[in-house]
Amino acid sequence: MAAPAPALLPEDADPTFAELLAGRPHLSLHAHDGLTMEEVPLARIAREVGTPTWIYSAGTLRRRFHALRGALEEARLPCEIHFAVKANPNLAVLRTLAAEGAGADIVSEGELRLALAAGIDPGHVVFSGVGKTPAELRFALAQGVGQINAESAEEVAMISAAAAETGRTAQVALRVNPDVDAKTHAKITTGKSENKFGVPIAEAPALYARMAATPGVQPVGVAVHIGSQITSGMAAYAAAYSALADLVRALRADGLPVERVDCGGGLGIPYRHEPAPSPAALAGAIRGALGNLGVRLMVEPGRWICGPAGVLLASVILSKHTGARRFVILDAAMNDLVRPAMYEAWHGIVPISPAAFHAPATPCDVVGPVCETGDTFARNRGLPALEPGSLVAFLDAGAYGAAMSSTYNARPLAAEVLADGARFAVVRERQTQDALLAAQRLPAWMAA
Numbered sequence: 542m543a544a545p546a547p548a549l550l551p552e553d554a555d556p557t558f559a560e561l562l563a564g565r566p567h568l569s570l571h572a573h574d575g576l577t578m579e580e581v582p583l584a585r586i587a588r589e590v591g592t593p594t595w596i597y598s599a600g601t602l603r604r605r606f607h608a609l610r611g612a613l614e615e616a617r618l619p620c621e622i623h624f625a626v627k628a629n630p631n632l633a634v635l636r637t638l639a640a641e642g643a644g645a646d647i648v649s650e651g652e653l654r655l656a657l658a659a660g661i662d663p664g665h666v667v668f669s670g671v672g673k674t675p676a677e678l679r680f681a682l683a684q685g686v687g688q689i690n691a692e693s694a695e696e697v698a699m700i701s702a703a704a705a706e707t708g709r710t711a712q713v714a715l716r717v718n719p720d721v722d723a724k725t726h727a728k729i730t731t732g733k734s735e736n737k738f739g740v741p742i743a744e745a746p747a748l749y750a751r752m753a754a755t756p757g758v759q760p761v762g763v764a765v766h767i768g769s770q771i772t773s774g775m776a777a778y779a780a781a782y783s784a785l786a787d788l789v790r791a792l793r794a795d796g797l798p799v800e801r802v803d804c805g806g807g808l809g810i811p812y813r814h815e816p817a818p819s820p821a822a823l824a825g826a827i828r829g830a831l832g833n834l835g836v837r838l839m840v841e842p843g844r845w846i847c848g849p850a851g852v853l854l855a856s857v858i859l860s861k862h863t864g865a866r867r868f869v870i871l872d873a874a875m876n877d878l879v880r881p882a883m884y885e886a887w888h889g890i891v892p893i894s895p896a897a898f899h900a901p902a903t904p905c906d907v908v909g910p911v912c913e914t915g916d917t918f919a920r921n922r923g924l925p926a927l928e929p930g931s932l933v934a935f936l937d938a939g940a941y942g943a944a945m946s947s948t949y950n951a952r953p954l955a956a957e958v959l960a961d962g963a964r965f966a967v968v969r970e971r972q973t974q975d976a977l978l979a980a981q982r983l984p985a986w987m988a989a
Contacts, residue, residue: 555923556814558898561889561936564811565849567598568936576893576934580963583854583893587932590956590967592856593873595943597629597968599637599961601850606641609842612820616828620838623667625806626652628843628940629851633959633968635659638846644687646806646841650677653684663687667803667839669716669766671696678703682711688839690716690764690803692739694748697755704757711757714803715749716764717742719784739765742784749792760797762836763788766805770844772815775826782830789834802831806841810848812937813887820845844940851939853878853955854893857931858910867905869927874909875916876949878935878942882915889936890919892927900925907933911950943969953977 562568567579574582578598586596606622613620623644626635630652635645636659644665645656656666664687671692673681681689682703691697691713704711718739740748745763752760767781782804789799804827811817823840831838855873862868880886890907892898902923909916918935927933943957953972958965 556889558891561891565936567601567850568852568934570895570898572895575895575932576891576898578852578960581960581965583852583934584932586958586960586965587854587856587893590958591971592854592932593871593877593955594854594971595938595955595957596852596854596965597631597634597847597939597957597959598850599959601939602634602637602847603641605846605849606638606643609820609840609846610642612824613827613840615821616824616832618824618828618832618838620804620824620827620840621665623665623839623841624846625841625843626656627944629847629942630655630944631957631959631968632659633957633966634847634939635661637959646843650680653677653681653686657684667714667841669764669841673699675699675703678711679707682707682709685709688712688714688761688801688803690714691752692716694740694751697748697752697758701755701757709757710759712759712761713752714762714764714801715740715745715752715760716766716803717745717785717788719765719767719781742788745788746791746795749797750795753797762799762801762803763792764803764805764839766803766807766841768807770809771807772809772811772818775818775822778823778826779830782826786830786834789831789836799834799836801837801839802834803839803841804831806843806845808842808845810845810937812889848937848940851937851942853935853938853942855933855935857927857929857933859929860905860927867903869905869907869924871907871909871918871933873918873935873955874911874950874952875913876911876947876952877909877955878918878938879945879947880941881918882913883945888918888938890922890924891934891936892925893932893934897925897927897931911952948972948977951977 569577576583623646624638625646639659639661645661646667647653648670663685666686667688668681668686669690700711716739719742752758765781792799855871858870860869875882902925904921907919956971957969959968
């Protein structure tokens with residue numbers, strides 16, 4: 542006989558639907574309209590746009606950006622905010638944040654083109670990433686990007702060559718790896734010695750001095766980024782920033798100019814019931830280590846700003862029972878939201894209709910239609926009985942959701958919608974089956 546399942550400890554229990562909504566003020570439940578984002582019923586979007594669909598709250602994007610900026614100003618830090626485009630590259634999202642004063646942190650030519658199309662000044666763009674190509678560097682310099690974060694001696698040589706070819710001088714910050722464990726998921730930690738990112742901090746002074754003598758390269762500062770979804774407190778940030786401060790002092794003691802310190806991003810959000818570090822705590826960590834250096838500071842948040850602002854709206858295809866196990870099969874799949882398959886990530890899943898929201902919930906596995914066992918969003922998740930066509934929303938899906946989606950199983954990319962007060966608009970059309978095929982070609986010998 543199988544052993545009984547262990548009783549859930551209070552800290553292991555999932556939040557209730559009501560608890561999930563309580564922490565997300567842009568979402569509310571209306572007695573008639575059901576779950577609503579800002580003033581737009583999600584059921585209305587499903588009727589007019591279909592599912593699966595990503596939906597973003599413009600008000601939440603603005604509110605969170607202002608909260609971060611306010612915390613930095615309260616700490617009296619001269620700090621610029623560059624939104625990490627990789628978290629959500631939707632043009633309407635970028636334009637919303639650009640209108641509030643956000644710059645951009647980009648890692649590719651494509652992201653730079655998006656930032657420019659959104660109206661972000663190229664001088665307010667930081668180009669990060671370990672694998673910038675010569676063509677990307679030439680394009681970035683031609684556009685006048687404000688800063689390139691170099692991650693190796695080899696890349697400094699590439700930047701110098703690109704500067705010579707474009708007749709520009711590159712303003713370069715050296716990204717260092719402080720060997721600090723941010724206590725986040727192994728696949729998204731970036732500041733440990735075994736990670737591919739940055740230069741070992743012990744090697745930074747010698748390379749920075751060589752940068753100062755490299756044609757076309759103007760060293761302007763140092764940068765660090767220790768990981769994503771950091772929820773374990775400020776200790777890792779404090780350690781990284783303290784090491785960065787020591788580096789700045791050592792470089793200046795050698796007569797080298799250091800004008801800027803790029804503090805990176807990584808501030809986490811509570812998907813389930815994780816601790817939620819505040820912008821004020823981050824600002825305090827920055828001020829404590831770097832506030833008296835007289836440098837221009839930068840931060841590069843992504844998830845913290847846009848993660849809570851988005852949901853993925855999906856429809857139930859069917860529910861099936863296999864023995865005692867219940868499966869709820871949705872029209873969204875791992876090709877839409879890959880985080881649970883890739884990172885074992887937890888997302889709140891909430892029914893849209895008022896009746897289902899208040900109905901008794903029983904355990905089920907929430908899965909998609911893709912032919913992979915990994916196409917599983919949740920196991921033993923409490924949900925009410927859901928008939929075909931019922932709607933559910935995946936919460937906190939505004940970061941690394943649509944950005945990481947694919948067309949696996951020849952499934953077209955989902956639509957994206959921006960809600961702003963009582964209005965909403967499609968900001969990326971649903972990909973059609975014809976468009977999915979349009980880029981494919983048969984070789985001439987098969988055409989007949």
